[in-house]
Amino acid sequence: MFEVAELGHQLSKTEYKERVPQLRTELLTVQEALKEADFPVIILVSGVDGAGKGDTINLLNEWLDPRYVRTFAFGQMSDEERERPEYWRFWRSLPATGSIGLYVGSWYSHPIARRASGDFNDAELDGHLLRIRNFEKELVDDGALIIKFWLHLSKEAQKRRLKKLQRDPKTAWRVTKQDKEHLKHYDEFRSIAERTLRDTSTGEAPWIIVEGADPRYRGFTVGQHILDRIRTHLQRHRPTTPSAPPTSSDVMPVLTRPQTLLGHLDLDQSLSKETYKKELEKYQGKLNELARTAREKKISSVIVLEGWDAAGKGGIIRRIVPALDARNYQIIPIAAPTDEERAHHYLWRFWRHIPRAGQVTIYDRSWYGRVLVERVENLASHDEWMRAYAEINDFEEQLTEHRTVLLKFWLHIDKEEQLRRFKAREKIAYKQYKITEEDYHNREKWDDYEHAVNDMVERTSTEYAPWTLIEGNDKRFARIKAIKTLCERLEEAVSIE
DSSP: OOGGGGSOOOOOHHHHHHHHHHHHHHHHHHHHHHTTSSOOEEEEEEESTTSSHHHHHHHHHHHSOGGGEEEEEOOSOOHHHHTSOTTHHHHTTOOOTTOEEEEESOTTHHHHHHHHHTSSOHHHHHHHHHHHHHHHHHHHHTTOEEEEEEEEOOHHHHHHHHHHHHHSTTTGGGOOHHHHHHHHTHHHHHHHHHHHHHHHOOSSSOEEEEEOSSHHHHHHHHHHHHHHHHHHHHHHOOOOOOOOOOOTTTSOOGGGSOOOSGGGSOTTOOOOHHHHHHHHHHHHHHHHHHHHHHHHTTOOEEEEEEESTTSSHHHHHHHHGGGSOGGGEEEEEOOSOOHHHHTSOTTHHHHTTOOOTTOEEEEESOGGGGGTHHHHTTSSOHHHHHHHHHHHHHHHHHHHHTTOEEEEEEEEOOHHHHHHHHHHHHHSGGGGGGOOHHHHHHHHTHHHHHHHHHHHHHHHOOSSSOEEEEEOSSHHHHHHHHHHHHHHHHHHHHHHO
16 A cells, blocks of 8 residues: 555755645635535545654644634643543544645544554454544535544654664654664555554545655645645535425425324323322432532533423423532533534534533533434424434443433423423513524424424434433423433433443
8 A cells, every 4th residue: 555655755955846825825715715605625644653743733834824724733642632532533633624634643643543553453453443534424425534544654764764863863763762763663664554444444534645755756746636635526516405395295294204202101190299209309409419529529410401492391301400519510502503503513512511520510401412402493303303313322332432411302292291381481571581483483384393202203213312202291300310320320320330
């Protein structure tokens, strides 16, 4: 695979000086056009030690307009990063549409290094490469352009490069003990790199191998390829528009739709006021104890509340938080995305609020909006919400792999109870703000939403992140079931730990 990058490619100083001004001009021109596009550009610069990764990044920052470029260098994880899923630091660094993210060190660095050091075997490496492919496909499906460079040096070229850096007092610091150790295991590292590139060079995000010995050739080749890829993507890419509302022939007639899980819930379940008070005191006390234990053991919790309008999500939240330390939880109410959020991947606004170790995040509505309201209201195309099931499952799997306790509640009420609550809110001054025209609009599409909820539960209730369906016609029953379930899951987590 790397033979083509060991042929001694060079670019003379004269030719470099002649061609670079035009390249820089065209890069700035295409970057100006990119500002108006609805996709981001993600550029990864990886490769062997001493191949010029840092120099290449510096050159690109010199050639491009720095106002629309952000550079990220990922080394050892910080305490903040270690307390969240591994990909969190990549999720939050993703560039917005119209801008460029330059990455020296990326989601490839960790698995390659761990395999080279012997911490991973081939099967474990394959697992990480599968996650990488899924992650990059998710970004590409959302419109991102991913450009991946592998800067290569032959063994002899790497040895010469490291010696040259060591001789110069200005660059000697760049050669570490780890670099020298890697040189001793060059052949093994090369084999691992070949395996990695072969398994992750896809049609959507191919690897470009560049010989790194000659800095002029390396820099010009990288710059020219970036220009060509962005220019081509601008020509081909068109803003995605939601699919047209389904026609009658596309929609399954209501009478022939399969029965839903929601239709089988027993909404007559209830608790007396006296029993409710006793149960609430019992489980709030238990939750307080379990939350403190989870905090000590650095076990995070994410609580997702979805449900019909007026189903009681806020009431459940108000019964959970008194049992928690106010310093250790955050409540994230989800409304329509802001301009900043729309400029990123749709999961970005949820990724950024993932709690640190031992803390709790409560989402009042969540990423499931993509397969509920965005699906029903045609705010997302059919392809977008269909692939969201797999994207969500992958995201939630990463949360639970990081020992995060993930609870997902769907609060269910019937149409009559919802209407009764709407009317009651309209009569109470301090609750009138909760009722909008949109609430009544959503009632008109009740059957469509119920069908979407059934699909959501079927496709995303997994062994690591199951849905809990809560019968909510009786608020007291719903609140106790939710807080009791939370206690059971936390108790299981702290006992396993």
